[in-house]
Amino acid sequence: MITIKIDGRKVKAKEGATVLQAAQESRIEIPTLCSYKDLSPFGACRLCVVEVKANGKWQLATSCDAPVKEGMEVRTKTDRVREGRKLAAELLYYRYPTTGAVRDIAKKLGVDVAEGKAGDHDCILCGLCTRTCHEVVGVDALTFMDRGPGRKLDQPKIEYIADACIGCGSCAFICPTGFVKMEDKGNQRTVWGKNFKMETCGVCGRYFAPVDQLQWISKKTGVPYEKLKTCTSCR
Amino acid sequence: MSDVLFSSWDGRVLDNRKAAARKDAGAGVPTKLNGHQVAALMGWNGLVVTDAKADIPSLALAYLREARKLSCGECSVCQIGIDKMIDMMENMAAGKGKKADLAEMERVIKGVSELSKCNFGRASALVPVLDAIRFFGDEFQALAAGRKKLEKKSYASAVTAPCVAACPASLDIPGYIELIRNNKFVDSLNLIRERCILPGVIGRACTHPCEAACVRNDIDETLAIRLLKRAAADYDRDQGGSALGTPAKEKADKVAVIGAGPAGLATAYHLRRMGYGVTIFEALPEGGGMAAVGIPDYRLPKDVINHEIDLIRNLGVNIEYNHRVNKLDLEDLKRQGFRAVFLGVGAHVGTKIGCEGEEAACEDFVQGAEFLRDLSLGKKIEPKKKVVIIGGGNVAIDCARSCLRLGFKDVEILYRRSRKEMPANDEEIEHALEEGVKIRYLVAPVCVFMKEGKVTTIECRKMKLGEPDESGRRRPIPLPGSEYKAATEMVIAATGQVPDLSFIVDKDQIGVTGWGTIKADPVSYRTQIEGVFAGGDCVLGPATLIEALDAGNKAARSIDAYLRSRKYQPGISFKGIDVGRQRVEGYVATRPEEKVKFLDPAVRGGSFVEVEGGYSAPQAIKEAERCLRCYRLVVWE
Numbered sequence: 013m014i015t016i017k018i019d020g021r022k023v024k025a026k027e028g029a030t031v032l033q034a035a036q037e038s039r040i041e042i043p044t045l046c047s048y049k050d051l052s053p054f055g056a057c058r059l060c061v062v063e064v065k066a067n068g069k070w071q072l073a074t075s076c077d078a079p080v081k082e083g084m085e086v087r088t089k090t091d092r093v094r095e096g097r098k099l100a101a102e103l104l105y106y107r108y109p110t111t112g113a114v115r116d117i118a119k120k121l122g123v124d125v126a127e128g129k130a131g132d133h134d135c136i137l138c139g140l141c142t143r144t145c146h147e148v149v150g151v152d153a154l155t156f157m158d159r160g161p162g163r164k165l166d167q168p169k170i171e172y173i174a175d176a177c178i179g180c181g182s183c184a185f186i187c188p189t190g191f192v193k194m195e196d197k198g199n200q201r202t203v204w205g206k207n208f209k210m211e212t213c214g215v216c217g218r219y220f221a222p223v224d225q226l227q228w229i230s231k232k233t234g235v236p237y238e239k240l241k242t243c244t245s246c247r
Numbered sequence: 248m249s250d251v252l253f254s255s256w257d258g259r260v261l262d263n264r265k266a267a268a269r270k271d272a273g274a275g276v277p278t279k280l281n282g283h284q285v286a287a288l289m290g291w292n293g294l295v296v297t298d299a300k301a302d303i304p305s306l307a308l309a310y311l312r313e314a315r316k317l318s319c320g321e322c323s324v325c326q327i328g329i330d331k332m333i334d335m336m337e338n339m340a341a342g343k344g345k346k347a348d349l350a351e352m353e354r355v356i357k358g359v360s361e362l363s364k365c366n367f368g369r370a371s372a373l374v375p376v377l378d379a380i381r382f383f384g385d386e387f388q389a390l391a392a393g394r395k396k397l398e399k400k401s402y403a404s405a406v407t408a409p410c411v412a413a414c415p416a417s418l419d420i421p422g423y424i425e426l427i428r429n430n431k432f433v434d435s436l437n438l439i440r441e442r443c444i445l446p447g448v449i450g451r452a453c454t455h456p457c458e459a460a461c462v463r464n465d466i467d468e469t470l471a472i473r474l475l476k477r478a479a480a481d482y483d484r485d486q487g488g489s490a491l492g493t494p495a496k497e498k499a500d501k502v503a504v505i506g507a508g509p510a511g512l513a514t515a516y517h518l519r520r521m522g523y524g525v526t527i528f529e530a531l532p533e534g535g536g537m538a539a540v541g542i543p544d545y546r547l548p549k550d551v552i553n554h555e556i557d558l559i560r561n562l563g564v565n566i567e568y569n570h571r572v573n574k575l576d577l578e579d580l581k582r583q584g585f586r587a588v589f590l591g592v593g594a595h596v597g598t599k600i601g602c603e604g605e606e607a608a609c610e611d612f613v614q615g616a617e618f619l620r621d622l623s624l625g626k627k628i629e630p631k632k633k634v635v636i637i638g639g640g641n642v643a644i645d646c647a648r649s650c651l652r653l654g655f656k657d658v659e660i661l662y663r664r665s666r667k668e669m670p671a672n673d674e675e676i677e678h679a680l681e682e683g684v685k686i687r688y689l690v691a692p693v694c695v696f697m698k699e700g701k702v703t704t705i706e707c708r709k710m711k712l713g714e715p716d717e718s719g720r721r722r723p724i725p726l727p728g729s730e731y732k733a734a735t736e737m738v739i740a741a742t743g744q745v746p747d748l749s750f751i752v753d754k755d756q757i758g759v760t761g762w763g764t765i766k767a768d769p770v771s772y773r774t775q776i777e778g779v780f781a782g783g784d785c786v787l788g789p790a791t792l793i794e795a796l797d798a799g800n801k802a803a804r805s806i807d808a809y810l811r812s813r814k815y816q817p818g819i820s821f822k823g824i825d826v827g828r829q830r831v832e833g834y835v836a837t838r839p840e841e842k843v844k845f846l847d848p849a850v851r852g853g854s855f856v857e858v859e860g861g862y863s864a865p866q867a868i869k870e871a872e873r874c875l876r877c878y879r880l881v882v883w884e
Binding site: 055056057058061064066071072073074077078079095096099100103104106107136137139146152155156157158159161163167168 | 316317318319320321322323324326327328330331354355358359361362363364406419422425426429430431434832833834836837838868878
């Protein structure tokens with residue numbers, strides 16, 4: 013175990029944990045839109061900034077991707093932290109003024125959010141879906157489109173590689189804004205505009221998973237397809 | 248007198264606007280690019296103005312628009328912050344500015360610089376704009392109040408990064424690393440190929456000056472840039488190997504390339520891509536030049552080189568192996584339809600070490616480059632008990648490690664300076680020591696004794712280090728009376744190579760330097776003979792693979808310009824500007840480099856199997872995540 017100081021309080025943290033995890037374990041609230049406990053940190057939303065003392069100076073750092081170090085000192089409630097979080101939220105709100113999830117967190121962090129239309133579900137490029145697809149599902153059907161010198165893409169976005177997708181729907185589950193839409197209708201699931209045929213549970217007879225996904229699991233694990241045809245409730 | 252009117256470069260503010268005489272800005276302030284004076288320049292490290300008429304708000308808006316293109320959008324502050332700045336400036340220009348706008352812009356810039364994820368957002372993106380607002384506030388106020396209009400001007404721009412500037416071929420390193428991070432290995436490889444047509448080769452054998460320049464060195468350790476390049480190349484090859492695109496519309500002109508080494512291959516590839524017919528004449532039975540016959544298989548397996556050469560041939564480059572050009576006959580080449588010639592013959596002849604016994608033809612007293620070439624081309628070399636290798640460069644190390652693998656029992660390197668001055672790569676030296684090579688420092692050979700045509704003994708003299716010589720390394724000084732003799736059965740002299748220019752009859756016509764290399768213009772690669780270009784080791788002397796590729800990349804463009812009777816436009820040079828420095832704040836969490844596995848030293852003897860392992864795809868993605876994306880932007884008029 014490692015001991016760090018958060019807001020003057022001694023906090024124990026596991027080796028390899030992040031400052032965000034250490035804070036959450038100690039019930040210190042830190043806002044975030046792009047972190048999830050089972051995924052590696054990505055540092056996209058910048059809302060989780062805290063102050064970390066490094067080289068004798070307090071510096072702003074995102075807590076989600078800062079690993080704890082013995083004796084580390086962290087502050088989460090200073091004006092500088094509040095201003096930093098507010099600016100990050102403000103900029104998100106500037107780009108996505110009608111996306112509910114953004115409006116909610118911006119309001120919470122002190123941004124002046126205008127009354128009005130809030131029904132949109134923009135992609136805020138948090139990277140939760142790409143990380144889920146890569147790290148948890150392991151199919152890499154979602155990646156960021158690249159931008160840089162000589163590359164033409166004007167607006168960054170997520171690229172959907174339909175051939176790789178198995179229709180598992182994890183991206184829709186993890187998406188914080190509702191941008192990734194998934195619809196199950198009878199024996200068909202639609203996600204990212206692609207249709208998947210659903211398999212029925214051999215026990216209860218309900219549609220429970222796309223055929224593509226079960227085939228993929230079968231191929232990956234060596235478990236025969238027929239054995240996978242039981243839904244989680246009946247297993 | 249200084250030509251600088253105002254400079255905030257590197258945070259050092261020099262304001263000559265009200266001064267009677269302009270004070271000097273000191274070294275490192277960019278007032279010229281490619282030799283041309285700039286009127287005003289905005290770059291990653293500040294604002295420089297030389298012309299009082301320069302419109303700073305216009306320049307700032309142009310800068311923001313260029314920065315917008317580089318901002319990846321993967322964190323929520325940098326790109327949106329730039330967008331907000333652009334919107335505010337456009338509003339001001341449209342006469343809808345508010346007095347509070349400037350304060351608001353400052354707040355956004357400071358916030359974005361503190362909060363951004365990568366070094367581009369932290370510094371390059373907005374730092375110079377802040378300088379502009381602070382020191383040219385009146386102009387921005389005038390714009391906000393509608394008293395001023397923005398000039399409609401076009402500005403030039405260029406992008407670099409510390410690693411890019413350190414790379415002889417200026418590869419877009421942050422770009423290809425980002426593509427790996429996004430799991431786009433083939434796209435990454437295609438970006439690498441634009442300036443490095445032997446990615447698997449360079450990913451293994453490059454001296455990687457980029458890694459010494461990596462900003463992460465100040466935080467933890469460098470990005471493994473070379474290994475990431477190798478990962479992109481290996482990934483693609485494992486998937487069957489993607490083609491090198493298709494040539495442009497066929498052109499009628501043909502170009503002859505002499506030598507299928509890195510310089511020749513790069514020249515041929517790029518000219519072929521432009522649609523030219525290209526034939527390479529290669530003296531040896533295989534291509535790759537020094538990469539193939541100078542670097543042993545345990546560092547660079549043959550199949551890697553051959554795969555990459557095959558791809559170039561598949562594009563339509565014709566390579567004639569075993570075709571030594573014995574005499575450069577331009578008239579004959581012209582008759583065969585070649586309108587231009589590129590000489591990339593390398594430097595394959597060992598230099599004399601200046602010790603007695605050297606002139607005698609003896610099979611056991613050989614040149615390093617020759618030894619490696621023979622070995623590579625399949626000559627059977629019988630191991631002996633003891634071999635002494637003379638020299639401190641990579642060729643010496645390669646010879647020593649090869650000898651161990653061939654079964655030599657006792658392998659010793661003699662170097663006349665100390666470890667610190669040794670030009671070989673540190674990693675190579677470490678591997679050699681780990682495998683059992685002995686290195687004696689501060690020793691030079693005096694005489695090699697032979698009996699009945701066989702080497703028996705070497706006499707050496709000890710040295711001490713004196714004052715630095717013109718190379719900057721301390722000069723070795725012989726210690727009189729320190730001579731000693733040692734038994735040995737073989738001596739390999741690996742102290743450097745020169746080009747074999749015997750095929751050039753009229754050396755005065757083409758121009759040869761005192762070093763025995765071909766004189767060629769360092770920018771256009773033209774020689775003194777019209778239509779003849781040269782690059783790589785035969786111009787530079789023994790240098791690196793990546794420098795040879797760079798020569799080929801640029802020579803191809805220069806040859807194209809020549810054939811189309813156009814002026815050759817070289818790229819922007821950042822020479823003289825310290826691209827390492829940047830005003831950056833903020834906390835970067837440490838994260839060690841992903842490590843690769845090496846072949847166990849115990850099983851390396853007797854085998855030329857590759858020693859260094861590569862990254863798996865997930866490992867490469869993890870390593871790529873460490874990149875701080877230190878793009879540096881400059882925009883100027």
